[in-house]
Amino acid sequence: MTNERRVLVHPDKVSLAGSVAARFITKMLDLLDAQPVVHVVLTGGSMGAAVLEAVAASPARMSIDWTRVHFWWGDERWVPARDTERNDEQSRVALLDDLDLPEGNLHPFPTSDSGLTLDEAAVDYAAELADHGVDGMPHPIFDITFLGVGPDGHIASLFPHRSGIQVTDRTVIVVRDSPKPPPERLSLTRPVINASQRVWLVLAGADKASALGLALAGASRDEVPVAGIKGRRRTVFFVDQDAAAEVPESLIARDY
Template sequence: MTRPEPRVEVHPDADTLATTVAGALLERLVEAQAAGREPNLGLTGGTIAEAIHREVARLGPASGVDWSRVVIWWGDERFVEAGSPERNAAQARAAFIDPLGIPRHRVHEVASSGECPTAEEAADIYSAAIREHGAGEFEVLMFGLGPDGHLASLFPGHAGLRATDRIAIAVHDSPKPPPERVSLTYEAFDRSRAVWFLVSGEGKADAVARTLGADATDGDLATRRETTPAVGVHGVQETVWFLDRAAASRL
């Protein structure tokens, strides 16, 4: 199936980017619910994601979104103790999930290291939850982008890049601490109506240019992903790169 080419939006700064993405997300959720869908939302972590989450909390009460009908997931998670501030879920809960009163049974966290003996078991439990409670697709799946071109917890050269027939996998020896993680796979990414990349700062500019440039070249996708994992991740309906001016500076 042919998917639309990525769209790039460049915003003056990180604050403008955060407000724009939050507004676009709320509109998307309202439209999905109006069409009779119960939207499954895949979150990411990081500084710009935290800013977006705060804007969602600010704008959310008046948005028209029925928060009891939004299902929350994460594209990846750090396999650490449940109370650790390193967990993406902890940040999102504090920033907007709890303030907006999203019901606990709609929020699907990856099991922590205190709940599972291994990241492999946590990945299996998470995969089973997506099969049971997911809608077969993400309404919106959001990603940050690492300076090395990684997304979720799929890093250059790591075995997870080559995972097949898996929804979620364990990641060991992550080059970015903490070393133990759980990540969705490319096959899970492909089940997304919309894929949004949220990228801020000059430190990401080379990775942005490399990813979007590689997207437009011929060659084997799997080979290109070995060095730039974010290459070729597209939503069924749309793929949007939300960038601030600094992140777009090498395009």
């Protein structure tokens, strides 16, 4: 089993989104040829949506049996259902609503208007993860986990200098003091993310260059949370030219 980190650089955001979408479709076809069900973790943000929009625009997406794909999310804002700030709503608009998926294939975090408290919502999502756990693990083995990276190096809702990145005894945490609004959120923990077969980090813009450079240089995960993320088989940073400004030439891959 390989365990690699690669940085793939693209000229701009448009080509970045298109390339990741094409690789995603190809990998999904490979995975579905080899196993009955695939589990994917989605992310929000502009690049997360751009990748899904590029998938939606590709005729090749029709080759995928989406009824065998389960979608999860790495984190979520504690706001009402269908709120445009929710990551799951952005994913639905970009792609998922067009796929005619069985409702049981979608696993969004609970919403603030669900009748649950924030703490109850974390327990609820942990239970849903456990319902799909395999090999004695309290969660699925995600085949592909998409992550964005903030300018401060945060991933999901695991932020620098906060305790979330250090949690190892839970699958889901509550965040009440997010430095990025809104303050209340739910997030998968680092061990769950790192149990993924493949982690695909998609980031663009000069404001991400420092965090990426620090992560690849071996910064502390407490200082730069993305530094503590690594998939079981492979970790790929899909970046545009601006975000790659501080990546050593030796770490840039020439092919996938």
